[in-house]
Amino acid sequence: MRDALCAELVARAADPSLVFLTGDLGFMALEPLQTALGPRFINCGVAEQNMVSVAAALASEGLQTWTYTIAPFCYARAFEQIRNDICLHNLPVKLLANGGGYGYGVMGPTHHALEDYGVLLTLPGMHVLVPAFTQDIAATIARAAITAAPTYIRLGRGELPKGQTAPAYAPWRCLLPGYQGAAITTGPIAGVVWDEFLTLDPANRPSLWLVSELPITANPPPGALIAALAANPALLVIEEHVSHGGLGAMICAYLVHNAIPIARYQHLFARGYPTGTYGSQNFLRDHAGLSRVDMHAAVRAIGGGI
């Protein structure tokens, strides 16, 4: 997604209000943006707290301000700066965070972001965009650019299944039909779920839904999804994020508040590092409760499968 991100921002570089701050990241990726923006591309160095506060001040003066670093260095390192300097003042800073979930794989847990949107959505006014496919980047950047609120953009590596076409971007998308309730996911792992669900007969799988804008209260589920749950009150949520504060919790709260009953519920989420060893993003997913086997088991548990 990084190259697409760069191209999209380069296309916007003529806007004199656009300012891009990086925390010393972007080597062999963002050089075209650096050239296009000139003095409006600022490498703030290895100093994320300062970068976020500087961004808040730039936004307070009417500049369209983007920051870029890897996800944990954004939401975790600079959390108080995001809370106090951006969110308390409702400033529309766009926080680009690369490597959501286990995205940085074998680089290890200091480089992973398993709690990011859950933590950030506790803050007032915060919006989160989670593109799933590289093809979503143009719409994601366009949406972030016009959002008049603090926005966190969780980036990753698109994993579109072979032979499939990414559906046009929308805050909610139905990726696959199915008749065993509904499954909801977010971010690039959607591609893996989609690929795995293709092995199941539609009669024996839930419909698969992708949400790309959080919180759910600002982007409620579409009527067709609610109808699917009314017809078969079975729900599966899959996310590359911890359970606490995650998509599953958000969806469940929404359903309870709206008196929508669920009879069978399964939640696949990032369970940390059960093996105590390092590995690729897929290795970590497989051992943290997000394997394809786990997906099949969860589908069976809500009434589908085979």
Added chain:
Amino acid sequence: MRYRPDTMIAPPPPPPIANRLTQADLHDARRRLLDMHFHARAGHLGGNLSCIDALMVAHHEFLGADDRFVLSKGHSAGALYVTLASLGHIAHEELASFHQDNTRLGGHPPPHGIAHIKFATGSLGHGLSLAAGLALAARLQNNPRRIICLTSDGEWQEGSTWEAAIFAAHQRLHNLTILVDHNGLQGFGTTHDVASMNPLADKLRGFDIEFRNADGHSLDSLRTALAPGTDRPVLASLRTTKGHGVPGLAGTLQSHYLPLTPAQHAAAIAELGMLP
């Protein structure tokens, strides 16, 4: 191509000092600050008394309508409210609501509602980055406005303050003036005993900034400290006394947190009355 920060905008000429303060003006502000804190039974008075002279001189004599001020040591909000009241930006009557329920004037500057307060501060280590961002914005927007930021001395124990200093110096933000309220006392000891950076000046001189020393309670010295710089940020270390002007409290650790007793309040007001 690499872009080095530069000085794209020529530094503005020093403006004439239009609204010269008198010592009586400073005494009046100090009296209002003492009364406000005493009646509110509010602490944090010592650090307010150490910086109110600098706040008054900066706001009355140097900051224009389009300039910006960031109170990084947010616990000196009382001194800022009194200063803004002296300029008519807050009604003097409203100062009586300080620290009370349903007030706009809390113990630290609020994020909204007071036009001349741009940022909520109070967690130390944020203000200098915010001020640097404002200075950078002015450069990018080709605006000659000036930014003044007041930090505490204990605040330089925050790593983020050093991040901001590195950034401001590297970007050569010549429109930025950083004031350090160097009163030598923090929450639970002297800055020397807790985590010494003394002499702070020696550490700060290592940056590519213009360094100034000043007496933070002298009108003339503050005027020299606050004069605009040239091609790089200015950092002025203000020698001040925590609890300045309150007999028995000045220069003590108690002045950081404890509210005034009636005797201390009366003695401080009496002393102000005797000063020229």
